[in-house]
Amino acid sequence: MNFPLHFRTFRGRLAFFFLSLVAVVLAASFLVVFQANRRHAARQIEDSLHAGSRIFATLRERRLDELNEQARLLAYDYGFKQAFSSSADDRATMRLAMQNWRDRIRASFMVLVSLEKQILYNSDQPQRDGSTFDLPGLITAAEQDRSLEARGLMLRDGKLYAVVVVPLLAPEPIAWICLGFRIDDAFAKELGALTNQSVSFLDQRNGPPPWTILASTFNDAIRPQLLTALERFAKPAEVTKVVIDEKRFVTLLERLDVRNGNAAVALQRNLDEELAPFRVLEGVLLVVALAGLLLSVLAVGGIAGSLSRPVLRLAKNARRVEEGDYGTGPSEDLGRADELGQLARSFQHMTAGLAERDKVRDLLGKVTSPAIAAELTRRELVLGGEEKKVTVLFSDLRNFTPLSEALEPAELLEVLNEYLTAMSQIVDAHGGVVDKYVGDALMALFGAPLEMSDQASQAFATALEMRAALTELNERVFQPKGFTVGFGVGIHTGTVVAGNVGSPERYNYTVIGDGVNVASRLQSLTRNPEYDTDIIVSDASLRESTKRFRTRRLGEVPVKGKQQPVLIHALLGPE
Amino acid sequence: MSCDFRFIQLFRNLIVVPLLVATASAGDLTVAVKDQNGKPVQDAVVYALPVSGKAPSRKAGGEVVQRNKQFVPYVSAVQAGSLVQFPNKDTVKHHVYSFSPAKKFELPLYAGTPAEPVLFDTLGLVTLGCNIHDWMIAYILVVPTPWFAVTDANGEAQLRGLPAACDLEVWQPRLKNSSDLPRQRLVGKGNPSVSFQLDLKPDFRLRRSPTGTGDGYR
Numbered sequence: 001m002n003f004p005l006h007f008r009t010f011r012g013r014l015a016f017f018f019l020s021l022v023a024v025v026l027a028a029s030f031l032v033v034f035q036a037n038r039r040h041a042a043r044q045i046e047d048s049l050h051a052g053s054r055i056f057a058t059l060r061e062r063r064l065d066e067l068n069e070q071a072r073l074l075a076y077d078y079g080f081k082q083a084f085s086s087s088a089d090d091r092a093t094m095r096l097a098m099q100n101w102r103d104r105i106r107a108s109f110m111v112l113v114s115l116e117k118q119i120l121y122n123s124d125q126p127q128r129d130g131s132t133f134d135l136p137g138l139i140t141a142a143e144q145d146r147s148l149e150a151r152g153l154m155l156r157d158g159k160l161y162a163v164v165v166v167p168l169l170a171p172e173p174i175a176w177i178c179l180g181f182r183i184d185d186a187f188a189k190e191l192g193a194l195t196n197q198s199v200s201f202l203d204q205r206n207g208p209p210p211w212t213i214l215a216s217t218f219n220d221a222i223r224p225q226l227l228t229a230l231e232r233f234a235k236p237a238e239v240t241k242v243v244i245d246e247k248r249f250v251t252l253l254e255r256l257d258v259r260n261g262n263a264a265v266a267l268q269r270n271l272d273e274e275l276a277p278f279r280v281l282e283g284v285l286l287v288v289a290l291a292g293l294l295l296s297v298l299a300v301g302g303i304a305g306s307l308s309r310p311v312l313r314l315a316k317n318a319r320r321v322e323e324g325d326y327g328t329g330p331s332e333d334l335g336r337a338d339e340l341g342q343l344a345r346s347f348q349h350m351t352a353g354l355a356e357r358d359k360v361r362d363l364l365g366k367v368t369s370p371a372i373a374a375e376l377t378r379r380e381l382v383l384g385g386e387e388k389k390v391t392v393l394f395s396d397l398r399n400f401t402p403l404s405e406a407l408e409p410a411e412l413l414e415v416l417n418e419y420l421t422a423m424s425q426i427v428d429a430h431g432g433v434v435d436k437y438v439g440d441a442l443m444a445l446f447g448a449p450l451e452m453s454d455q456a457s458q459a460f461a462t463a464l465e466m467r468a469a470l471t472e473l474n475e476r477v478f479q480p481k482g483f484t485v486g487f488g489v490g491i492h493t494g495t496v497v498a499g500n501v502g503s504p505e506r507y508n509y510t511v512i513g514d515g516v517n518v519a520s521r522l523q524s525l526t527r528n529p530e531y532d533t534d535i536i537v538s539d540a541s542l543r544e545s546t547k548r549f550r551t552r553r554l555g556e557v558p559v560k561g562k563q564q565p566v567l568i569h570a571l572l573g574p575e
Numbered sequence: 576m577s578c579d580f581r582f583i584q585l586f587r588n589l590i591v592v593p594l595l596v597a598t599a600s601a602g603d604l605t606v607a608v609k610d611q612n613g614k615p616v617q618d619a620v621v622y623a624l625p626v627s628g629k630a631p632s633r634k635a636g637g638e639v640v641q642r643n644k645q646f647v648p649y650v651s652a653v654q655a656g657s658l659v660q661f662p663n664k665d666t667v668k669h670h671v672y673s674f675s676p677a678k679k680f681e682l683p684l685y686a687g688t689p690a691e692p693v694l695f696d697t698l699g700l701v702t703l704g705c706n707i708h709d710w711m712i713a714y715i716l717v718v719p720t721p722w723f724a725v726t727d728a729n730g731e732a733q734l735r736g737l738p739a740a741c742d743l744e745v746w747q748p749r750l751k752n753s754s755d756l757p758r759q760r761l762v763g764k765g766n767p768s769v770s771f772q773l774d775l776k777p778d779f780r781l782r783r784s785p786t787g788t789g790d791g792y793r
Binding site for chain 1: 670672673674675679702703704705706709710711712777
């Protein structure tokens with residue numbers, strides 16, 4: 001994956017990836033809920049404002065119905081008609097009758113209007129008696145109505161009224177009864193309480209501002225602010241937000257159907273109050289989201305840790321294996337059943353395999369020679385060989401038979417091993433390879449399997465050093481046991497076949513050829529007292545040697561299998 | 576409602592007119608009254624005012640019956656000075672009243688025929704109502720002449736024994752302009768029939784109480 005961020009650890013990347021995922025999902029869901037909430041709240045507020053408007057209309061109609069019914073009762077009231085018919089002589093009685101009726105109905109005003117639309121009696125303002133009625137449109141509407149009634153909202157003296165007009169019947173209309181119910185602060189408060197809204201009635205005069213407040217649920221101190229806000233922002237029949245007294249109000253401004261002017265009702269809901277439950281919900285949601293995120297952090301940390309810890313352990317174990325430690329550490333089982341457990345088990349098996357192979361290689365180095373083992377493991381293992389010029393060294397102990405009879409087998413093996421170990425180390429030190437041990441005899445190769453440019457001189461040096469080592473061994477090991485051993489060494493350089501010899505299941509790396517036989521023959525010649533030497537080398541080896549050694553010519557000897565006699569020398573020491 | 580009336584002497588009993596003043600008789604007349612759509616108009620009062628001189632006074636009793644919680648007739652006319660009876664033919668009581676300037680009176684809750692008839696001595700329209708039954712309404716037009724009649728369902732009224740020259744006037748409850756009544760002058764003979772066309776308002780009479788019997792209207 002191509003991350004824009006670079007993490008040093010798999011754990012960090014995993015944690016980042018999952019936490020980002022969780023955070024994105026949480027943020028998205030929170031945003032969705034938040035927006036849905038706001039939309040829902042806005043819709044709810046709008047709906048409730050429209051509902052408030054409907055309630056106002058219903059309330060107004062009901063009040064008008066009530067007024068109408070009461071006015072209709074009055075229209076047939078015989079006493080009232082009698083008072084009216086005799087009012088020419090007694091206006092005071094008529095006025096009292098009217099005030100009585102006005103109070104019964106709980107109307108704000110009552111006006112008796114002649115059929116010619118002159119005010120006959122104005123309940124509260126006698127001074128208007130005789131003047132032309134100021135709401136002639138309402139009378140005209142009543143005249144045209146089938147039941148001779150009219151109703152509506154009217155502005156009168158800067159106040160808003162719900163007004164009804166009915167005829168005074170005797171039984172034909174003899175006058176108009178006009179009743180007004182004031183839409184005042186009390187009415188606004190009643191409506192506000194019913195709808196849980198702020199309600200204000202506005203006189204819009206000519207239409208555009210300035211307006212005046214006719215009635216409101218807001219107190220006088222706030223009304224100037226209310227008026228300014230409404231004048232500036234509120235649009236008819238549209239839901240808008242206005243700020244009044246540092247509170248946000250969702251406002252619905254609706255035109256009122258007023259017969260003789262322009263008026264409107266402003267229905268408002270406090271947005272902050274409306275949103276409060278949604279805010280609580282959002283708060284809860286936020287806490288839940290944060291808790292979820294925190295849990296995710298812990299969970300992801302745990303999961304990432306449980307993934308990366310064993311991986312780190314495996315990596316550490318792999319490093320140990322790389323360093324050659326196949327101990328208990330690398331082969332630990334993680335105790336898991338999952339993929340990592342499988343990996344650990346595979347790693348375990350692999351480690352065991354590696355350990356086995358290393359052991360085999362080690363063993364190979366011990367039973368053969370490290371150089372041969374290396375050669376064997378390096379090359380493809382096939383039977384067959386190649387011709388090579390090799391210097392072969394043969395050594396054999398003298399006087400070993402009495403020793404083997406005198407010593408316990410274990411003791412014998414111990415001293416033999418000590419002897420062979422010392423000899424082998426010397427061979428190794430000179431780049432030679434111990435090809436095999438045969439009892440107390442040892443066969444070493446120089447020039448195979450690895451090419452060697454100074455194979456003869458190295459073989460000579462080996463033989464000389466072996467002689468010195470034997471002297472030391474005699475002094476330290478054999479003489480204390482009452483014996484002195486000697487040895488004989490034969491060295492010859494010749495062409496041999498080097499390679500793997502045996503069956504496909506089991507074979508050795510060795511050399512075969514005359515050269516080997518000659519070396520063996522020369523070794524056995526050291527027994528001959530005439531030669532008086534324990535190291536005999538062939539002339540071929542001597543010629544091959546790149547260094548000079550002190551030798552003594554011993555003469556030619558016939559060798560079995562060879563037509564030409566072999567010229568031999570006794571190796572005395574370095575020059 | 577105010578109406579403009581003229582004072583003329585006339586006879587109530589049209590049949591005896593030719594016998595008494597045969598020379599003054601102008602004859603009989605059928606008056607047809609139609610509305611603005613040409614439909615016959617019932618309940619229109621047609622009366623004749625002599626062009627010269629007073630109409631003879633032929634005071635006679637009138638009667639407005641209350642039957643089936645209705646006034647019958649709906650529209651009637653009397654010559655000024657007439658007495659009118661209001662017999663109640665229903666089993667329930669009625670409270671007949673009028674607040675009309677031409678005659679204010681009331682007959683509080685009564686059954687049968689009141690002992691005293693009501694005198695209509697002022698010219699003008701008297702609108703009758705019942706304080707118990709709001710839908711009950713009737714009109715009595717007090718006219719200054721004995722020559723009057725009310726149109727029937729065909730919109731026709733017969734006037735008999737009219738003087739040679741007279742003015743005919745018509746009134747109807749639904750008349751749009753009742754302050755200036757339609758009028759026609761009749762001169763000499765040869766006018767066996769006269770017709771009026773009236774501009775009427777829609778009939779907005781009150782719906783009768785649902786507990787009452789009848790057709791639910793009127």
